[in-house]
Amino acid sequence: MSHAKYSVINTHVHNIDGVAKVTGRATYTFDVKLPGMLHGKILRSPHPHAKIINIDTTRAMDLPGVKIVVTGKDTLGIKQGIWRRYEELCDEQVLPLEKVRYIGEPVAAVAAITEEIAEAALDLIDVEYEVLPAVYEPLEAIKKEAPTIHEGVERNVNVTRHIEWGDVDEAFEEADYIREDWFKCSGQAHMCMETRAAVSNFTPEGKLTCWASTQSAYYTQGLLAGVLGLREGDVRVLAPYVGGGFGGKFELDAAMFCSAVMSMKLFKPVKVVFTREEDFIASKRRTPMFYYVRTGVKKDGTFCARESRMFSNGGAYTGMGATALYLSGFFHSFPYKWRGYRYDGYRVYTNTLPSTSMRGFGAPQAMFCSEQQIDWICADLGLDPFEVRRKNGHTEGYEVPGQAFIASCGLEQCINEIEKWVKSKGKLPANRGIGISSCGFMSGGIFNWFDSPYSFSSAVVTINVDGTVELHVGCQDIGQGSNTTMAIIAAETLGVKVEDIRVHSGDTAHCPADLGAWGSRQTLMAGNAVKMACEDAKKQLLEFAYAEMGINIVYDLDIKDRWVHIVARPERGMKYEDLVKKALRAKDGQRIMGRGYYTPHRKGMISPAYSYMMQAVDAEIDPETGRIKIHEVMTAHDCGQPINQLGLIGQLEGAASMALGYAYLEDMPMEDGKLMNPNLVDYKVIRAPEMPEAGIIEIDTYEPEGPYGAKEAGEGLTNPTAAALGNAVYHAMGIQMKELPITPERILKALREKKEQEAQK
């Protein structure tokens, strides 16, 4: 598609929040300060599994400056979860009444006049526990003799998910070669720069206002209302600037809940901010997964069947983990055509911090296993990894049986581009290799486990007398730039400039409901709602323009760059500002207002549209120390029509840094359920010197379901990297890395084993 026809889309547009962010004006929940505000702190369990026998708060209450101490007994005791449609999956009391299930679980909360006093009071709360036997790994927890973490949940199996299509057994019989491998994928901390934070203010009118660092103000509103016994409409959630989310901030967290509970008892604002350590030990993580993968192919590389079993470490509660279980299994098939595919996923409760969604939503783990195994199969059979991926890859018009319809797909071009790039590098020096990995991702989920009666996305646009535009959206900007993306779509649709648009978001009192920022849903879903709202408003303007300009109705009218004109004769027209003023008078002063919404229908089980990509990672390994140096990352990417040029590059580079971290640096090791690196000294986040160049080759496609042909961009880019690095190590050193992260020590161990095997031969 030609980009030239757009005047705003895919042009160089500054982020509309940019000036606020580079001048320090942007205020986050972390910065919110209200008159009379108290500071809250949370007491957390030191035990991975224990009965709460008694909590004595007397000594803490006696400390001068302490205003309240609350425990589970001071709450309604409602078990909550974001899968609110399924009662059995609502399994978490934020302040538990009977027992704690992981180290770091909240037990009590204090509000005091200063943070310091609140913290001191925590030491004065006496909790009597009866320590219970605990279990930390899913393959242990699923055993018959393992301790029960949730009453009535057999073998600690929290959720299972079966995905199957085709005749899998028959397809395996057709295979000339079958390979099976086990993989272990680690957890990862979201590590948002802004830790979990909330300020709750309950007033005598019976209304609660909560500032929260959230990915969905609407979810927070619904969840808070549920646990507090309030009407949704009496809870107003404000999400000002949000310091990152990455999938970790749309469930109810203890900052929101505890601040609200205490504020409701005190009728005073209460602020709770997690320390970095709390954020590590008790704010959920990427789901650790064990994968068994069995794949059958023909001699020529045609994929026949795949059968996989996955056991995930769910931690103590469900949260978003159930969705990750499904998506991991679905994207494990991606982006290939399988005659037979079978996946059995088991999410197992353990006495560790709950795992949940994180950028990529189960797919990075699935791809780490799948894309490495494909390279190994190619090596086993002497096949070309590009050719095999091309041969089996999704194509436009393909239907994943019973699951998804692929309306746009640039996978083959992605593979071709990366193949060209890799070949242009020529022969590499010793100990250096390039690995590839392809994948795809969804553009928003077709899931409504939250049981929202609202549309998935909504937008309201209002045009002021001078032509400026108020755009109200429910989608949440958490730094990914959705406010800017929505402003671009609105400006393009209305024919005005980005600076004419003021975006209102992150306030449930003024913005329409929207499921928020997760699963790469906003560009497609909220974008469609914005486009529809703006088309609605524009139609009203143009109706008047026909009359005002007195033109033949066979002509088409349009607005571009604030100029209302006949499409065929662009010089004939009028100023947009004049039109708005006149249209207002003509409508008896009613403002021009447009409404839009989007809810997916007849789009399969997963998502309305899928992005595709192939990525190459160029890495060098020190054969003596095992240290990895990443030289470059290159990605060919089909996200349909790019909307926000700068934003897209930022998403790509940001995803690469996070995914490289997952691949070789970041880990969450535990001992007896205790996280061993709950700080930024021991938890390794990639820094500027480690970050390689990360280029992008845009593949031009058009997604019919997306606004202006756009689809997912940003989250899916986290998926291919760990596998591509694994393949780079494989091609450089001849070793197969089946465990994440790929550490120097694991590399040296694999090299030693390889040497021993060769010696045996």
Next chain:
Amino acid sequence: MINDFHYLKPASVKEALAMYAEHDDCKVICGGQSLLIVMRQGMVAPEYLLDIKGLKELNYIRFDEKDGLRIGATTTHREIEKSDVIGKRYPVLVAMEEKLASIQTRNWGTIGGNLAHADPAGDPGPVLIALKAEIKFGSSNGEKTVPLDEFFVDYFETQMEHGDLVLEVHIPTPAPKFGCAYQKFNLLDSEMGIVAAAASVTLNADGTCADARVVLGNAGPTPLRVTKIEDLLKGKKLDDKLFAEAGKIASEEAQPVADIHASEEHRRHVLGVLTKRMLKKAFEQAQKA
């Protein structure tokens, strides 16, 4: 949260020493880049905090061809990194400083504070010992100068007693055919080494090894000087075989402790590799000198 303390701000070294002698439960802060972290964790909670950051008397870098290099205790890492004379005569110090934590830390943190903290994973210790540095410290009762490798006695412990302040680091002028190299093994460029090794080599006119030092970082309770390697190399014509042998000795002599970042075995192995590499690098520098 940091516990409350009385704040002492001396105007001179003399006053500082007097104040320190006077107060039993007293800790010294200079840049505080390490101290404040442990104070925030409540692990250190002194009644008095003696702030010597502002002592200009101790902020200097002096070089004299005969006497060598003298660095005052309150000199910041960044001042060392940016010093022309150090860059010219002791490039390994600059290279070490450039990889010591972040610029922000180097801007505020000081060499004296770093050495007094005595973290065996600290970067300056091994390099300075390889450079044969000595350290001057003193109290109101007098001053004392000791070789730096004797200064460190255990994890976070030095020869200094209550009342002692680090005053100066002294590094002799390098011999004509001298080379020194340092490298740490870590996952992120700027973080502390999982392990580290510094090596220096002095050559005789005939090219044989006059003197050598290997000092391992984070391989025991203090920076670990491996004298066995010195004995091995002295008087010999150095080559790859010897460097490999030295590496093997370093692996054996090290006393690293495993943690989540690496096993003991891996640490020993990497210490061997670094020793071999740094000796070779120092040797090549000495040859070119």
Next chain:
Amino acid sequence: MEKQVLRFKVNGDEYEVFIHPKTLLAEVIRDHLGLTGTKRGCETVSCGACTVNVNGFSVKSCSVLAIQCQDMEVTTVEGLEQHGKLSPIQRSFLDHGSYQCGFCTPGMLMSATAFLNEAKNPTKDQIKESIEGNICRCTGYNSIVRAIEAVTQGKYKEE
């Protein structure tokens, strides 16, 4: 334990605050002066979100006792702009999309500002090292490096 008077300049203005000596510079800036542009993201002097400049040098304000800044000049992100006119690095950040969630941005800008004051024709690696004390979880740093590089190339000279 007795409070002390801290006199210092912040963004060109003289301040006098009465503080416990244990008060961190970051706390004075945010809580006493209300300059919330400076952020905090850890307790281990790791993330750099609290970076400010003291006498022109970048420091992590969570690792500095405020009282140690007696008579010194502190610049925070709020001090980069002059009467609504953004500084070169601020403008370059806008052009290069060098921020996403924006939480690390003030600290990043202060590190970059201190670096730009002293760097002459820096290499790309030096630019990367100039911000290695600052964590950004969103951008992958490259856009920040490009922004700093553009300023060093003279593309944002003050008119």
